[in-house]
Amino acid sequence: MLYKGNIELSTKKISAIVSFLMLLSVALGIFLGSWFVNAHNGSVAFAGVVFDTLYPSPEAILNKKATNIVNRMNYREKLGQMVMIGVQGTEVNSVDEQMLSQYHIGNIILFDRNIKSWEQTTKLVADLQKVAREKGGQPVPLLVAIDEEGGRVVRGKDVIEPPPAQKSIGETNNPANAEELARKTGKNLQALGINVNFAPVADVAYNVSRDFSGDYDKATSFVKAAARGYSSVQEIFTLKHFPGIGRGTVDSHKDVSSIDVSLEELRQTDLKPFQAVIDENKNHNFFIMISHLKYPQLDKDNTASQSYNIMTNLLRHDMGFNGLVITDDMAMGAVSKYGSFNHTGVNAVKAGADIVLICHEHSHQVEIYNGLVAAYEAGELDKNKIDASVRRIVKAKLRLNTLIQ
Structure with missing residues (x-):
């Protein structure tokens, strides 16, 4: 012993x-x-x-995971992650399966046409995720988005409890109401499997129900509060429509509206809500949606969604945004009337978009994706920038803690 x-x-x-x-x-x-x-x-x-x-930080570990996933993707899979599409029905069909497998589309947006009941919607989202995982071989889950702003812009209002219009929330003069309603909406969407809301609207305008206020400082306080509400329940939120469309006079669904204002004035007005949320949220785990309006003093030739100066120089470099940049729907007349889908999607990515949004027609969705593939194969797209965009997308998906095994 x-x-x-x-x-x-x-x-x-x-x-x-x-x-x-x-x-x-x-x-x-x-x-x-x-x-x-x-x-x-x-x-x-x-x-x-x-x-x-x-002793690597959580962010360093996340970056390493995202890099490893991106490095295992081929370029077609990467480009699929950079497109968000709408699906047509209340259940998955063969076209949806093709888009998720053959075209590797990594992101979905839902509309009223997809939402008939709570059980049906939950199953649709789960089935889309299953197809992406099992038939598409996608290593990370789909981002599934919806426009649940409140007021007149809501989806599936017979299924999802609609929040009130932002203007009515602003009229309470209590930003805590915006935070609480965002938290409640975020929980409802999470329960359905919808992990991205295209809200809050960060634009500033008088007499517009979609905006919190016509006062820039007041609107900023409410936008910040809504962002906190969504973040508290891990629902990815979206500030829209950068760099602010409150001054617009033409509906972007129909044509281009031009906002002739200097960058100096924009910094003191329309950009304030965007900058405040960027400064307050350190990990930038949210979207900023880019408008289709023209701002000639920032870019005399291109709409914001096609403008390198607005998306990259202003938003990325000057304002310090490191999160996800998504275009508004590329089928809107402000863009689609002035170029083919093959080219406008490529232009948006060249300008700095991480994700190109194309909501409705299947043929347009295919054109967007094929345009990106052709441009990549021709050497028109910077491969390092594509990888950077896809890493941002993958990181956002990893943060959801729903990584597909």
Whole structure:
């Protein structure tokens, strides 16, 4: 027994010594790294690298997972992740299966035509996810979106309890009401499997029911509150319609409206709600939807959804947004009247869109996807930027904690 006890004691001593030496080596590495940095004018953050390697942050782990998933995708699968389409019926059909498998479409938007009952809608969403996983081989779940703003812009109001119009919420003068209604709406959508809401509207206008207020500061406080409500229940929200369409005079469904205002004025007015939410939400786990209006002092030739200066220079670089950028529906007259779907989708991606939205006609959806594929194969699309967009999409899906195994 004494012999056995000595062995056990020796083993414990050895373990203790090994643990001590490991801790000592880490401490020494950090000390030497810090000394090296100080000795070399801070040119290399060696200590930080050592620490991050040993103790990676949740965000670093998420980035690594997303990168590994994207690296395993071929370019057709990546481009499919960059398109969001509408489906036609209340159950999955052969066309839907083709879009999710052959075209690798990674995102769906629902309309009234898809929503007849709670059980039916839940099954539709679950079946779409199953097809994407099992027949499409998609490694991450679909983003399933809806326009549940409130007031006159709601879907499936006989099934989903519709929130009131944003204007009526603003008239309460209590942003907490916007937060609570967003939380309630988000929970309802989550229960159906809908993980993205295209709300709140961040535009500012007088006498428009879709906007919280005609006062820029008041609208900003309500938009921020709604964003907090959705975030609290992990529903991905969407600020729309960047860079603000409150001044528009023409319905984008029909044609282009031009807003002739300087960037300096926009910063003090229409951009305030967008910038406030960007600044308040550090991980930027939300969408910003880009309008089809023209802002000639920002880009004299292109609508916002086709403009590099607006999407990339302004939104990404100047305002610091690192989340998901999605276009408004590309079938709207403001875009579709002035170019083919093959080209407008490509232009949107070149300008900085992560996801191209095409809601209704199957033929238009195919044109958008095939246009992207052709442009990629011709070398017109920057492969690194495509990978960056798909990583953002995959990260958003991983954050939902519903990763398809």
